[in-house]
Amino acid sequence: MTETNRKPLILVTNDDGIKAGGLVALVKVLKEFGDVVIAAPNESYSGMAHAITVKHPLYAKLVKDKKGLKLYKINGTPVDCVKLAINQLLDRKPDLVVSGINHGANSSISLHYSGTMGAAREGALSDIPSVGFSLLNYSYEADFTKAAEIARDVIKNMLAQKLPQGAYLNVNVPDGNEVKGLKTVRQANGRWVEEFIERKDPRGRDYYWLTGSFKNLEPDATDTDEYVLSQGYASLVPCQLDSTAHALISELKSYETSHK
Incomplete structure (x- = not known):
């Protein structure tokens, strides 16, 4: 197969592990x-x-190797997986980095905590079109049918029209089979109201479990x-690597000093 007509190479990862149902559902779509x-x-x-x-x-174990599909199991974070694959495991730069489908939402501020979105961000850092998919259901028995359909549509568009350098996508899908479609929107302004449950271990030492709720x-x-x-719509939020608060640059000129 020549350089011009070879199939796209798609790198896939997640943060739920290699046995997660969301990963299985996503790979089934990507093989198309x-x-x-x-x-x-x-x-x-x-x-x-x-x-x-x-x-x-880090250790990478090749678990499956057949035509059109390879599976590596890695003892590292999602970002480790993307870094290692791009720099060591792949014979060429992938055309896409796809992360998910995550078990649980990564909307609003949650994308900053998400391993799923960390992996997508890492792909963008290597100038590879990247996207993270999440389903608003935390159960490992979740039905990923609609999320997979949304993923199929997004991947088709990403292959047809490359994202600008430094951009990556965050896609969240409502739970259930009544998803109305996909809307391109901005990230909501929200925060996690964090709480810690305090308990004592058998030796009398205090320990804490992180919990909380989104606001x-x-x-x-x-x-x-x-x-x-x-x-009832899936959300698509375009994200970017540049964290600069551009609107503040002129305002903060008053902070500037000159040292000789």
């Missing part, structure tokens, strides 16, 4: 579009954001991911 290489964590790494492993070595700080806004999800 090209050759698929899965580089996924050996266990759940939810909430790892953009964490990387620096204190112990939408703009519940009346109709152009956000939280709103369209509540209306």
Whole structure:
């Protein structure tokens, strides 16, 4: 197969581990579009954001190798998986990095905590069109049928029209089989109201379990991911690597000093 007519190479990962139902559903769709290489964590790494492993070595075990599909099991975070695949495991740069389908929402501020979205961000850092998919259902028995359909539509468009450099996509899908469609919106302004459950271990030492609830700080806004999800639509939020608050640059000129 020549350079011009070879199939797209799609790198897939997640943060729920190689046995997660969302990964299985996603790979089934991606095989329709090209050759698929899965580089996924050996266990759940939810909430790892953009964490990387620096204190112990990484191991990649080739679990499956057949025409059009390879599966590597890696003892690292989702970002580790993407880094290792791009730099060591693949014989060429992938055409897409796809992460998910996550078990649970990564809308609004949650994308900053998400290992799923960390992996998509890492793909964008290597100038590869990247996307993370999430379903608003935390159960491992969740039905990913509609989320897979949404993923199919998004992947088709991403292959047809490359994202601008530094951009990546965050897609969240409501639970159930009555999803009305997909809306492109902005990230809602929200935050997690965090609480810690305090307990004592058998030796009398205090320990803490993190819990909490999400609070939408703009519940009346109709152009956000939280709103369209509540209306039965999947949300597509375009994200970017540039974290600069551009509107503040001129305002903060007053901070400037000159040292000789």
